[in-house]
Amino acid sequence: MQQADLIWGLVGFFVTLMVFSYILGDNPFFRLVTYLFIGVAAGYVFLTLLEQVMWPKLVLPLFNGSLISVIPLILGLFLLTKLFPRFNRLGDIPMAYLVGAGASITMGGLMVGSLIPQVMATINLFDLSLAAKNEVPPAVQMIDGIIILVGSLTTLMYFYFSTRAKPDQPSNNRGPVIEILAKIGQVFIGITLGALFAGVYSAALTALIERVSFVWNFILNFLHPILG
């Protein structure tokens, strides 16, 4: 196991260094690593699909005499015709099923899982009884509610670009109220984007720390004894 760990450690060490080589700019080491990563990932995914999807859910039922498995087989073959322009019209059938099923599931979950609960939660922020239950001062909860409400509305107003055409006025001017609200929403959007950037940086920093730590530990654990 140690040899395996050593080998895989070395592979990881060098691959990590190759990735860190991008600091110097685009270089073949970095490209090699990226190509390697994409290939390995694609291979692993194919094998996973083959082992965990196609074989147990398509091939074995067919061998077991399940005729209903013929339908996904046919639809899968039709989906492959998308690769051939002459027969790509056949791939429209499974694509239609997939798009239709996916869209319906997504829309249902969106409505039930996100839109309505979020609206209810925004409304409940102004429920001061819940504030007591949550052991939050009502004022604070009220302010939170107002901020959330204003932020939500102004953010939506920012993305409102419809204007009424007037004879002697340029058409790219929104109403003054809409314009003010859009400016406020622009602020909330900016804050949100900033928070997202911070989170991304935090995640990347954590990844860096982990890699640096890996490299350092590898050196300490495996190369130092060798190098003495």
Place this chain on the structure above:
Amino acid sequence: MADVRCPICGKSNPADTETCRYCGARLKPLTNSTDSSSQGETTSSKAQKTDADWLGSLRGQQDVPASASNQGVFVPGPLSQSSTGKGEPENSLNTPDEDFSSWLSRIGAEESLGENSDAPVEKTPGAPTSGGTDDWLASLREIPAGRDPEKNDLYPSGLNGQGNQDDSSWMNRLEPVSHESSSDSGFNFSIPEEPVAPSDEDLPAWLKELSGSAKPIQSQTPAISPAPQAPLPDWFDNLVTAHPDEAGKIETQDRSQSPASIGATLPAESDQPSVEPAKTPEMPGWESQEPDWFSGLAAPQTANESPAQAEIGSPWDGPLPDWLSSAQTTTVKTGADSGDKQKPGGEKAQLSESELDSGVPDWVSNAVTGLDLPAETKPEEELAWRTELPDWLSGIAAIEPSVQSAQPSNESSRGSYNVVPTGKDSEAESPVGMGELPDWMSNLGPQAAPNPNEGSQTPALLYDESPIVGEQAEVRPFITEEIPDWLVHLGPPEVISSVTLPAEPGAENPPPGQLVKKSDEDSGIVPADIPSWVRAMRPIETATPSVKSSLETDERVENSGPLAGVRGILPAEPLWAEIRKPAAYSVKLQVSEKQRAHAALLQALLSVETEPQKIVRTRPFPSQRIFRLIVALVMIVAVWLPIWIGGPLTPQPAFPVSGINTVKQSIGAIPANAPILVAVEYEPGLSGELETISAGVVAQLMAKSANIVFVSTNPTGPVLAQNLLKRAQALQPSYSSIDKVADLGYLAGGPAALFDFSLAVQNVDPLKTGRPPAWNNPPLNSVKTLADFSRVFVLTDNADTARAWVEQVNPSLRQTPLLMVVSAQSAPMISPYLDSGQISGIITGLTDGASFEQATSQSTSIRMFWDSYQAGLFVMVALILIGGLISIWNMMRANRRPRGEA
């Protein structure tokens, strides 16, 4: 009182005027007193009769039977015109053709009367049958005693002073030749085949005198029969004595002039035969165009007027016409009025007064004087003089005398003669039926057969329109091979084209009575000079539609069938039936040059757009790469130093996050051996963060001895789940993963798979090779639905995945808490779900992980990463602040420069 129309100009004049106001032509003929019934008569018919009366009077003087006076001797136009207005009008004829025929018929009748005065005179149809003109001709026709009837004697017997007998001898020789009569009116002449030259003895004295000087001329004009032997009338003698020195150029009667105008026209000069056929005057009746001298001749002359007239005898019964009487004293102008003679008959005003008074046409006087021309007379002038004779005279001269054969017959129409074109070479032509033409007539007549191309010697008659080829057609008098130009162009074109004119004098003449139709190729007719007034009469084709079609038809040449090569025929097959090769239309796009240019221009514009623009490689400034490298090294060092130092350099977070407490509490409440569903939904790239954070959570679950079931909708999820389990198990080495951990594998389908999984958990049954089904294992043997799980942990770095779990799975969880461990980058997106209560607890990023670790009093790798994390955050904040300050400084500097420069 009715107006009288001038025969020349056609204008109306008062009835009592004797001469025309406009042209000066004589309106009232000069008639004989005995036959005068036209004294005061102004009608044209009466004028016509006047012309004949003087002839009749002449005849009466010569004891011509009275019946002969009514034979309708017709005097042609020039001769019928009366200058003195005396005498009876000639036989009225409405048409020139009729006049000719009647006149000539009378001539025949006169001759016959000479032989048998009691014999009725048969006339041609339409020929006049009344009038005194017959008398003149009859008198002329009478062969005087002692006169050879075979000798041509053109001069009336009374003219030469030898008595009426002699005067009419030549006329008597004008014998009609029998021929088939035709309905056409006109001259029907038959030229005797054997022209007989009159002997000198037969000629009248005056003609002898004339012939003596005219012999050279006569020789040049063989067509004109020699002068008759009958004595010349007195008027001729008077003419000779009056104008001995006259150049004697008889105007060649303008062919365009009517015969009536000939007598009134002045003789032309020698330079020009003045044959202008285009000047066809208006065609008044012949009867109104009788020359004055003729009318004067017709009128009975007094015995005192002229001794010559007395010598003439028979033709004149009345007093001598004025023109004759004044011929002695007046001089005829020959040259001055030459141009006038060429004018139509309506312009006789130009005539000299002497002529008008005397009534002697110039041509006559010239003829008389011309005969006496001295040596100075030019032959050309003489020839010209001969060419200037009136047409009818020239026709007469061309007529061959047929004295011998001239016999009246029932079939023959009086006055009808066969005309045979004789040509120049023909000799001894004399009027048929007249016997031998008198010398004066032969001399006066034009030379034989002048150049027909000139048209000057063409006969004064027109052929009939209908071609009569090879038939015994009606022969018209005065029709010779030479038709005067004015007659040629007077008729319709068909007539002209149907006339055959000999091209050369020596051309072979067709047999008598035969009309040869002339073809277009053989036409030698010179276009006539049409006078203006004739042109004005021409119909103008104003709105005539173009005859292109006919022209096209005419141009089209047939190329098939029996009529191949012929033009102007109808096509054998309709045009639409023509087999034509269908037009080949090129399939190729027809592009013009302009379009090509435009297309090329458009293509160039598009190519510029599609071509990748060469990016001007801006060499990055060297500090940029160094700066990037420095920043990277700083970051790496900042992260490495805490790791290399190894000690806690920074404290743990001071206050716990609400979400972390919930997770802590939820994990704390997990019963033993409770199934916990752990969804590994993060990517391998962020596995360092999430594994670091999730390892502590999983370790806490392991500490609770929970059955952990891993599942993932990410293909790399199962592998990452194994790594997580390994890392967590390192923290909890006592946890047995074989019996406590189940792996459901990969759920394909994304949200659809989660939805399906939420409805039927056991549908997810990844078949492990060599392993029993996972649902039969203890971790999963108590799980039938998704709600049977004690907790559901979702480990993800993607907000969409977390939302999908919330949207699809959370409704099926019912009371099962949904807990999430998310990356710091998706925390802002997942927090609303925490606030809405859809997520029970959430651990976001390394901070919450550290807090959780602190809360659970675990020592995980988070403590090692926390110092590096803090250093990294410090460096990042520092770099952001430094960068911000630098950008502000630069902006301030940029604002200062415009101000400084300004």
